[in-house]
Amino acid sequence: xxxxxxxxxxxxxxxxxxxxxxxxxxxxxxxxxxxxxxxxxxxxxxxxxxxxxxxxxxxxxxxxxxxxxxxxxxxxxxxxxxxxxxxxxxxxxxxxxxxxxxxxxxxxxxxxxxxxxxxxxxxxxxxxxxxxxxxxxxxxxxxxxxxxxxxxxxxxxxxxxxxxxxxxxxxxxxxxxxxx
Amino acid sequence: xxxxxxxxxxxxxxxxxxxxxxxxxxxxxxxxxxxxxxxxxxxxxxxxxxxxxxxxxxxxxxxxxxxxxxxxxxxxxxxxxxxxxxxxxxxxxxxxxxxxxxxxxxxxxxxx
Numbered sequence: 001x002x003x004x005x006x007x008x009x010x011x012x013x014x015x016x017x018x019x020x021x022x023x024x025x026x027x028x029x030x031x032x033x034x035x036x037x038x039x040x041x042x043x044x045x046x047x048x049x050x051x052x053x054x055x056x057x058x059x060x061x062x063x064x065x066x067x068x069x070x071x072x073x074x075x076x077x078x079x080x081x082x083x084x085x086x087x088x089x090x091x092x093x094x095x096x097x098x099x100x101x102x103x104x105x106x107x108x109x110x111x112x113x114x115x116x117x118x119x120x121x122x123x124x125x126x127x128x129x130x131x132x133x134x135x136x137x138x139x140x141x142x143x144x145x146x147x148x149x150x151x152x153x154x155x156x157x158x159x160x161x162x163x164x165x166x167x168x169x170x171x172x173x174x175x176x177x178x179x180x
Numbered sequence: 181x182x183x184x185x186x187x188x189x190x191x192x193x194x195x196x197x198x199x200x201x202x203x204x205x206x207x208x209x210x211x212x213x214x215x216x217x218x219x220x221x222x223x224x225x226x227x228x229x230x231x232x233x234x235x236x237x238x239x240x241x242x243x244x245x246x247x248x249x250x251x252x253x254x255x256x257x258x259x260x261x262x263x264x265x266x267x268x269x270x271x272x273x274x275x276x277x278x279x280x281x282x283x284x285x286x287x288x289x290x291x292x
Contacts, residue, residue, distance in 0.1 A: 011285045019256060022255075023252075026211065026248055026251070026272045030242070030247075030248070031240030031241060031242050031243075031271045032238070034241045034242070034243045035238045035239055035240050036238055037185065038241055039235075039238050040211035048243065048244070048247065050287070051243055051247070052247075052250075054255070055251055056251075056255065060256050066274070068221075068231065069221065069222060069225035070224065070225050070228060071229065073232075074228055074229055077232050077235055080231070081200070081235075085200040089181050089204060122233065123230065124231065124234075125233065134217050139231065139234065140201040140234050141200065142200060142201055143198075143199050143200065143231045143232050143234050144235060144238070145234075146198070146200060149201055152234055162280050163271055167196065167199075167201065168192050168196070169197040171191075171196070172188070172192060174195075174230075175188075175191055175192070176196070177225075178195075178230060
């Protein structure tokens with residue numbers, strides 16, 4: 001079962017160049033990370049390209065996890081999120097044939113407790129409840145769907161500047177609610 | 181701007197960065213600041229630990245079967261292979277060149 005401690009151990013081994021540990025880490029996390037890439041990019045070839053860059057970075061940059069101040073899964077989702085957002089922004093279409101090789105789906109087995117539980121880390125959700133529904137949806141659309149300020153403005157039929165003001169005000173409310 | 185106002189502005193900016201809402205230019209500027217300002221890294225880590233919970237309901241999707249093999253090949257096999265191939269290629273050319281040169285010398289000596 002992949003608990004935070006196990007992912008920490010694997011990432012430490014990966015940072016030391018352990019290829020077997022990298023394989024184990026891939027087996028435990030690639031499904032979740034691919035899910036995140038797919039949600040943002042809504043395209044299998046692009047999501048595969050983002051996942052590819054994600055694991056290249058995990059291999060090359062695992063040593064930075066301890067100083068990032070993030071839990072292992074948060075760090076990996078952050079990398080997948082950044083790679084997906086970069087691809088979304090730049091709309092790169094240079095997917096190599098090897099990334100597209102073998103489109104066949106395989107269903108892996110996934111430990112149930114790998115995904116972070118909302119019940120344990122649900123403070124943000126609670127704080128978002130104080131916002132009007134459509135304003136709390138903005139955070140999900142931005143973070144999970146990769147919408148930019150112009151996308152959000154179009155989505156809510158508002159000027160971009162108003163959208164920006166909403167987000168900044170609501171980040172302030174959330175920050176206070178989260179007691180930072 | 182007072183110190184606490186600046187701190188607040190940075191917190192909000194860090195939130196916008198984590199949400200992916202900054203423009204490419206703003207993003208580059210912010211990442212340059214991240215390199216030298218540890219308090220910004222702390223704000224980003226805090227926001228990330230919160231916003232990452234929004235991905236909780238995203239289910240796992242298995243990548244294609246050949247994906248990991250391709251990744252392994254790219255990361256582990258090809259890191260040194262092209263360099264070695266280039267080196268061995270130049271070695272072969274050097275040896276062949278030397279053999280040909282020696283052959284020419286022998287022919288010249290025989291002709292003399």
